[in-house]
Amino acid sequence: MDESIYREQIIDLYEHPLNYGKLEPADFSYEEDNPLCGDVVRIDVRLDENNRVAEVAWSGDGCAISQASASLLTEEIKGMTLDEVRAFPKERLLELIGVPLSMARVKCALLSLKVLKAGAYGMPDPEILRKQTNQTEE
Amino acid sequence: MYGFFLVPADFFGIFWVMTMFDVDKIRADFPVLQEEVYPGVPLVYLDSAASSQKPLVVIEAMNEYYRRYNANVHRGIHRLSEEATNAYEGARERIARFINAAESCEIIYVRNATEGFNLVAYSWGRANIKPGDEILLTEMEHHANIVPWQLLVQEKGAVLRYVPFNEDGTLDLSSLSELLTERTRLFSFTAVSNVFGTINPVKQLVDAAHAVGALVMVDAAQAVPHMAVDVQAWDCDFMAFSSHKMCGPTGIGVLYGKRELLEAMPPFMGGGDMIRRVRLDGSTWNDLPWKFEAGTPSIAEAIGLGTAVDYLTNLGMDNIHAHEQFITNYALEALSEVPGLKVYGPPANQKAGVAAFTLKGLHPHDISELLDKDGIAIRAGHHCAMPLHHKLGLAATARASFYLHTTTQEIDKLVISLHRARKIFRL
Numbered sequence: 213m214d215e216s217i218y219r220e221q222i223i224d225l226y227e228h229p230l231n232y233g234k235l236e237p238a239d240f241s242y243e244e245d246n247p248l249c250g251d252v253v254r255i256d257v258r259l260d261e262n263n264r265v266a267e268v269a270w271s272g273d274g275c276a277i278s279q280a281s282a283s284l285l286t287e288e289i290k291g292m293t294l295d296e297v298r299a300f301p302k303e304r305l306l307e308l309i310g311v312p313l314s315m316a317r318v319k320c321a322l323l324s325l326k327v328l329k330a331g332a333y334g335m336p337d338p339e340i341l342r343k344q345t346n347q348t349e350e
Numbered sequence: 351m352y353g354f355f356l357v358p359a360d361f362f363g364i365f366w367v368m369t370m371f372d373v374d375k376i377r378a379d380f381p382v383l384q385e386e387v388y389p390g391v392p393l394v395y396l397d398s399a400a401s402s403q404k405p406l407v408v409i410e411a412m413n414e415y416y417r418r419y420n421a422n423v424h425r426g427i428h429r430l431s432e433e434a435t436n437a438y439e440g441a442r443e444r445i446a447r448f449i450n451a452a453e454s455c456e457i458i459y460v461r462n463a464t465e466g467f468n469l470v471a472y473s474w475g476r477a478n479i480k481p482g483d484e485i486l487l488t489e490m491e492h493h494a495n496i497v498p499w500q501l502l503v504q505e506k507g508a509v510l511r512y513v514p515f516n517e518d519g520t521l522d523l524s525s526l527s528e529l530l531t532e533r534t535r536l537f538s539f540t541a542v543s544n545v546f547g548t549i550n551p552v553k554q555l556v557d558a559a560h561a562v563g564a565l566v567m568v569d570a571a572q573a574v575p576h577m578a579v580d581v582q583a584w585d586c587d588f589m590a591f592s593s594h595k596m597c598g599p600t601g602i603g604v605l606y607g608k609r610e611l612l613e614a615m616p617p618f619m620g621g622g623d624m625i626r627r628v629r630l631d632g633s634t635w636n637d638l639p640w641k642f643e644a645g646t647p648s649i650a651e652a653i654g655l656g657t658a659v660d661y662l663t664n665l666g667m668d669n670i671h672a673h674e675q676f677i678t679n680y681a682l683e684a685l686s687e688v689p690g691l692k693v694y695g696p697p698a699n700q701k702a703g704v705a706a707f708t709l710k711g712l713h714p715h716d717i718s719e720l721l722d723k724d725g726i727a728i729r730a731g732h733h734c735a736m737p738l739h740h741k742l743g744l745a746a747t748a749r750a751s752f753y754l755h756t757t758t759q760e761i762d763k764l765v766i767s768l769h770r771a772r773k774i775f776r777l
Contacts, residue, residue: 217719218774227776250732250745251715273745275715276775320715
């Protein structure tokens, strides 16, 4: 039978995840689970002075698809601006995973992106933060 | 009838199952079991605990209602309505006999077991639970037997308590004397765990609750489909189960309640059929069971459930249970040969046909996906029992569940497929 969803890359990433760990402190962190299966993904991001992703780490527990997706996503967003992260299209992540997924498994695949975006949108705009800081200093 | 042969019970059971219970013949009754999931890959359905397959007689009974005598019940003075009403109420009588209820008016049609719990929580609970009262559950309950009570105690300022389970998936009965007190108004527990498969000592638990004056509600969703259930022998006050897990259709289930309790309870939902008289300034209620059946009910589904009850009765619940015990025994033995596999719950002789397991290095979702490629349907997840999984420190398990049509060959396929899954994951 067709086992294409468990192609080499997915199993490799499941065995040896990329960017696995935690960043403390981080500019934004977010964690969420998939209520269907209980998979958990947390993503921590540090931005540089230009609001680009300088460091990113993910941690969690779940199936091969959700874990491989977190590795691929965190690898892909390095160097992206906060706005680019917020606009990251889910089609791009599915393309990176590159295997045909059933509807239930698409949720596994997109869990890391959901977590990343919730973190990115939840973070106050750094420009506004800077202005606020300047105002207090004044 | 074979009692005088004086053979050991296990041998007798297996001998009987092999000779008298014709699984091939039973399989032929289920259209879906003749299907291929993928070209050349026949279905191996090991997910009956989530929802069972339907024999042709059940499908046909519902079709026949729609094709030949479709009409509303309890309303029309015409032949079709009369025939529909007879079929709908006849099903209720057979269901009552099936679980040995004293009267058929103690059988309330609901949508599923979940609605049964909600009905009791809203109707009995709202009228009887006061601040400081306690409702006792167990840590192995399905969400259907947790969340309705959580909503109730929040509203009433009452307290929920839980009987813990032991490492082997049996209830910690030693905690009962402490947890059942004069404050306990209701003890609601499952007869059979949908994860561990544990067959709980229902009668013992009912007696312990009654001894402190508490009422008892039994979750029989995993019991009624698989073994003979006698509500009068158990002496439970309420019991709920779903049709779709016992060869019947979705959209219907049963709440059993003792007559005097149901009579004293206010209605759950208002509308047609549940009233005796409606005036603009108020209404009076219909008799049992219709007081709890507002609006046009699931007529075809009730007829389908009645036919499922006939089907199971003809095969004999004790025979079905013996077959499942045989299969469960075989499955636990076979699964123990898969490296890194751990089955949760008690040994086969204390367990219904459920094997929830984990496989080291493989997430339950991946297991399920890989088995599916071999046509094998299992469930992966928390099986609506998150507190149970949380206590085990697990997010999810894989669960294979067995029914009257499960064969040893299907268990062999499961084991082969699990070995293959390990290989794909380089284990």
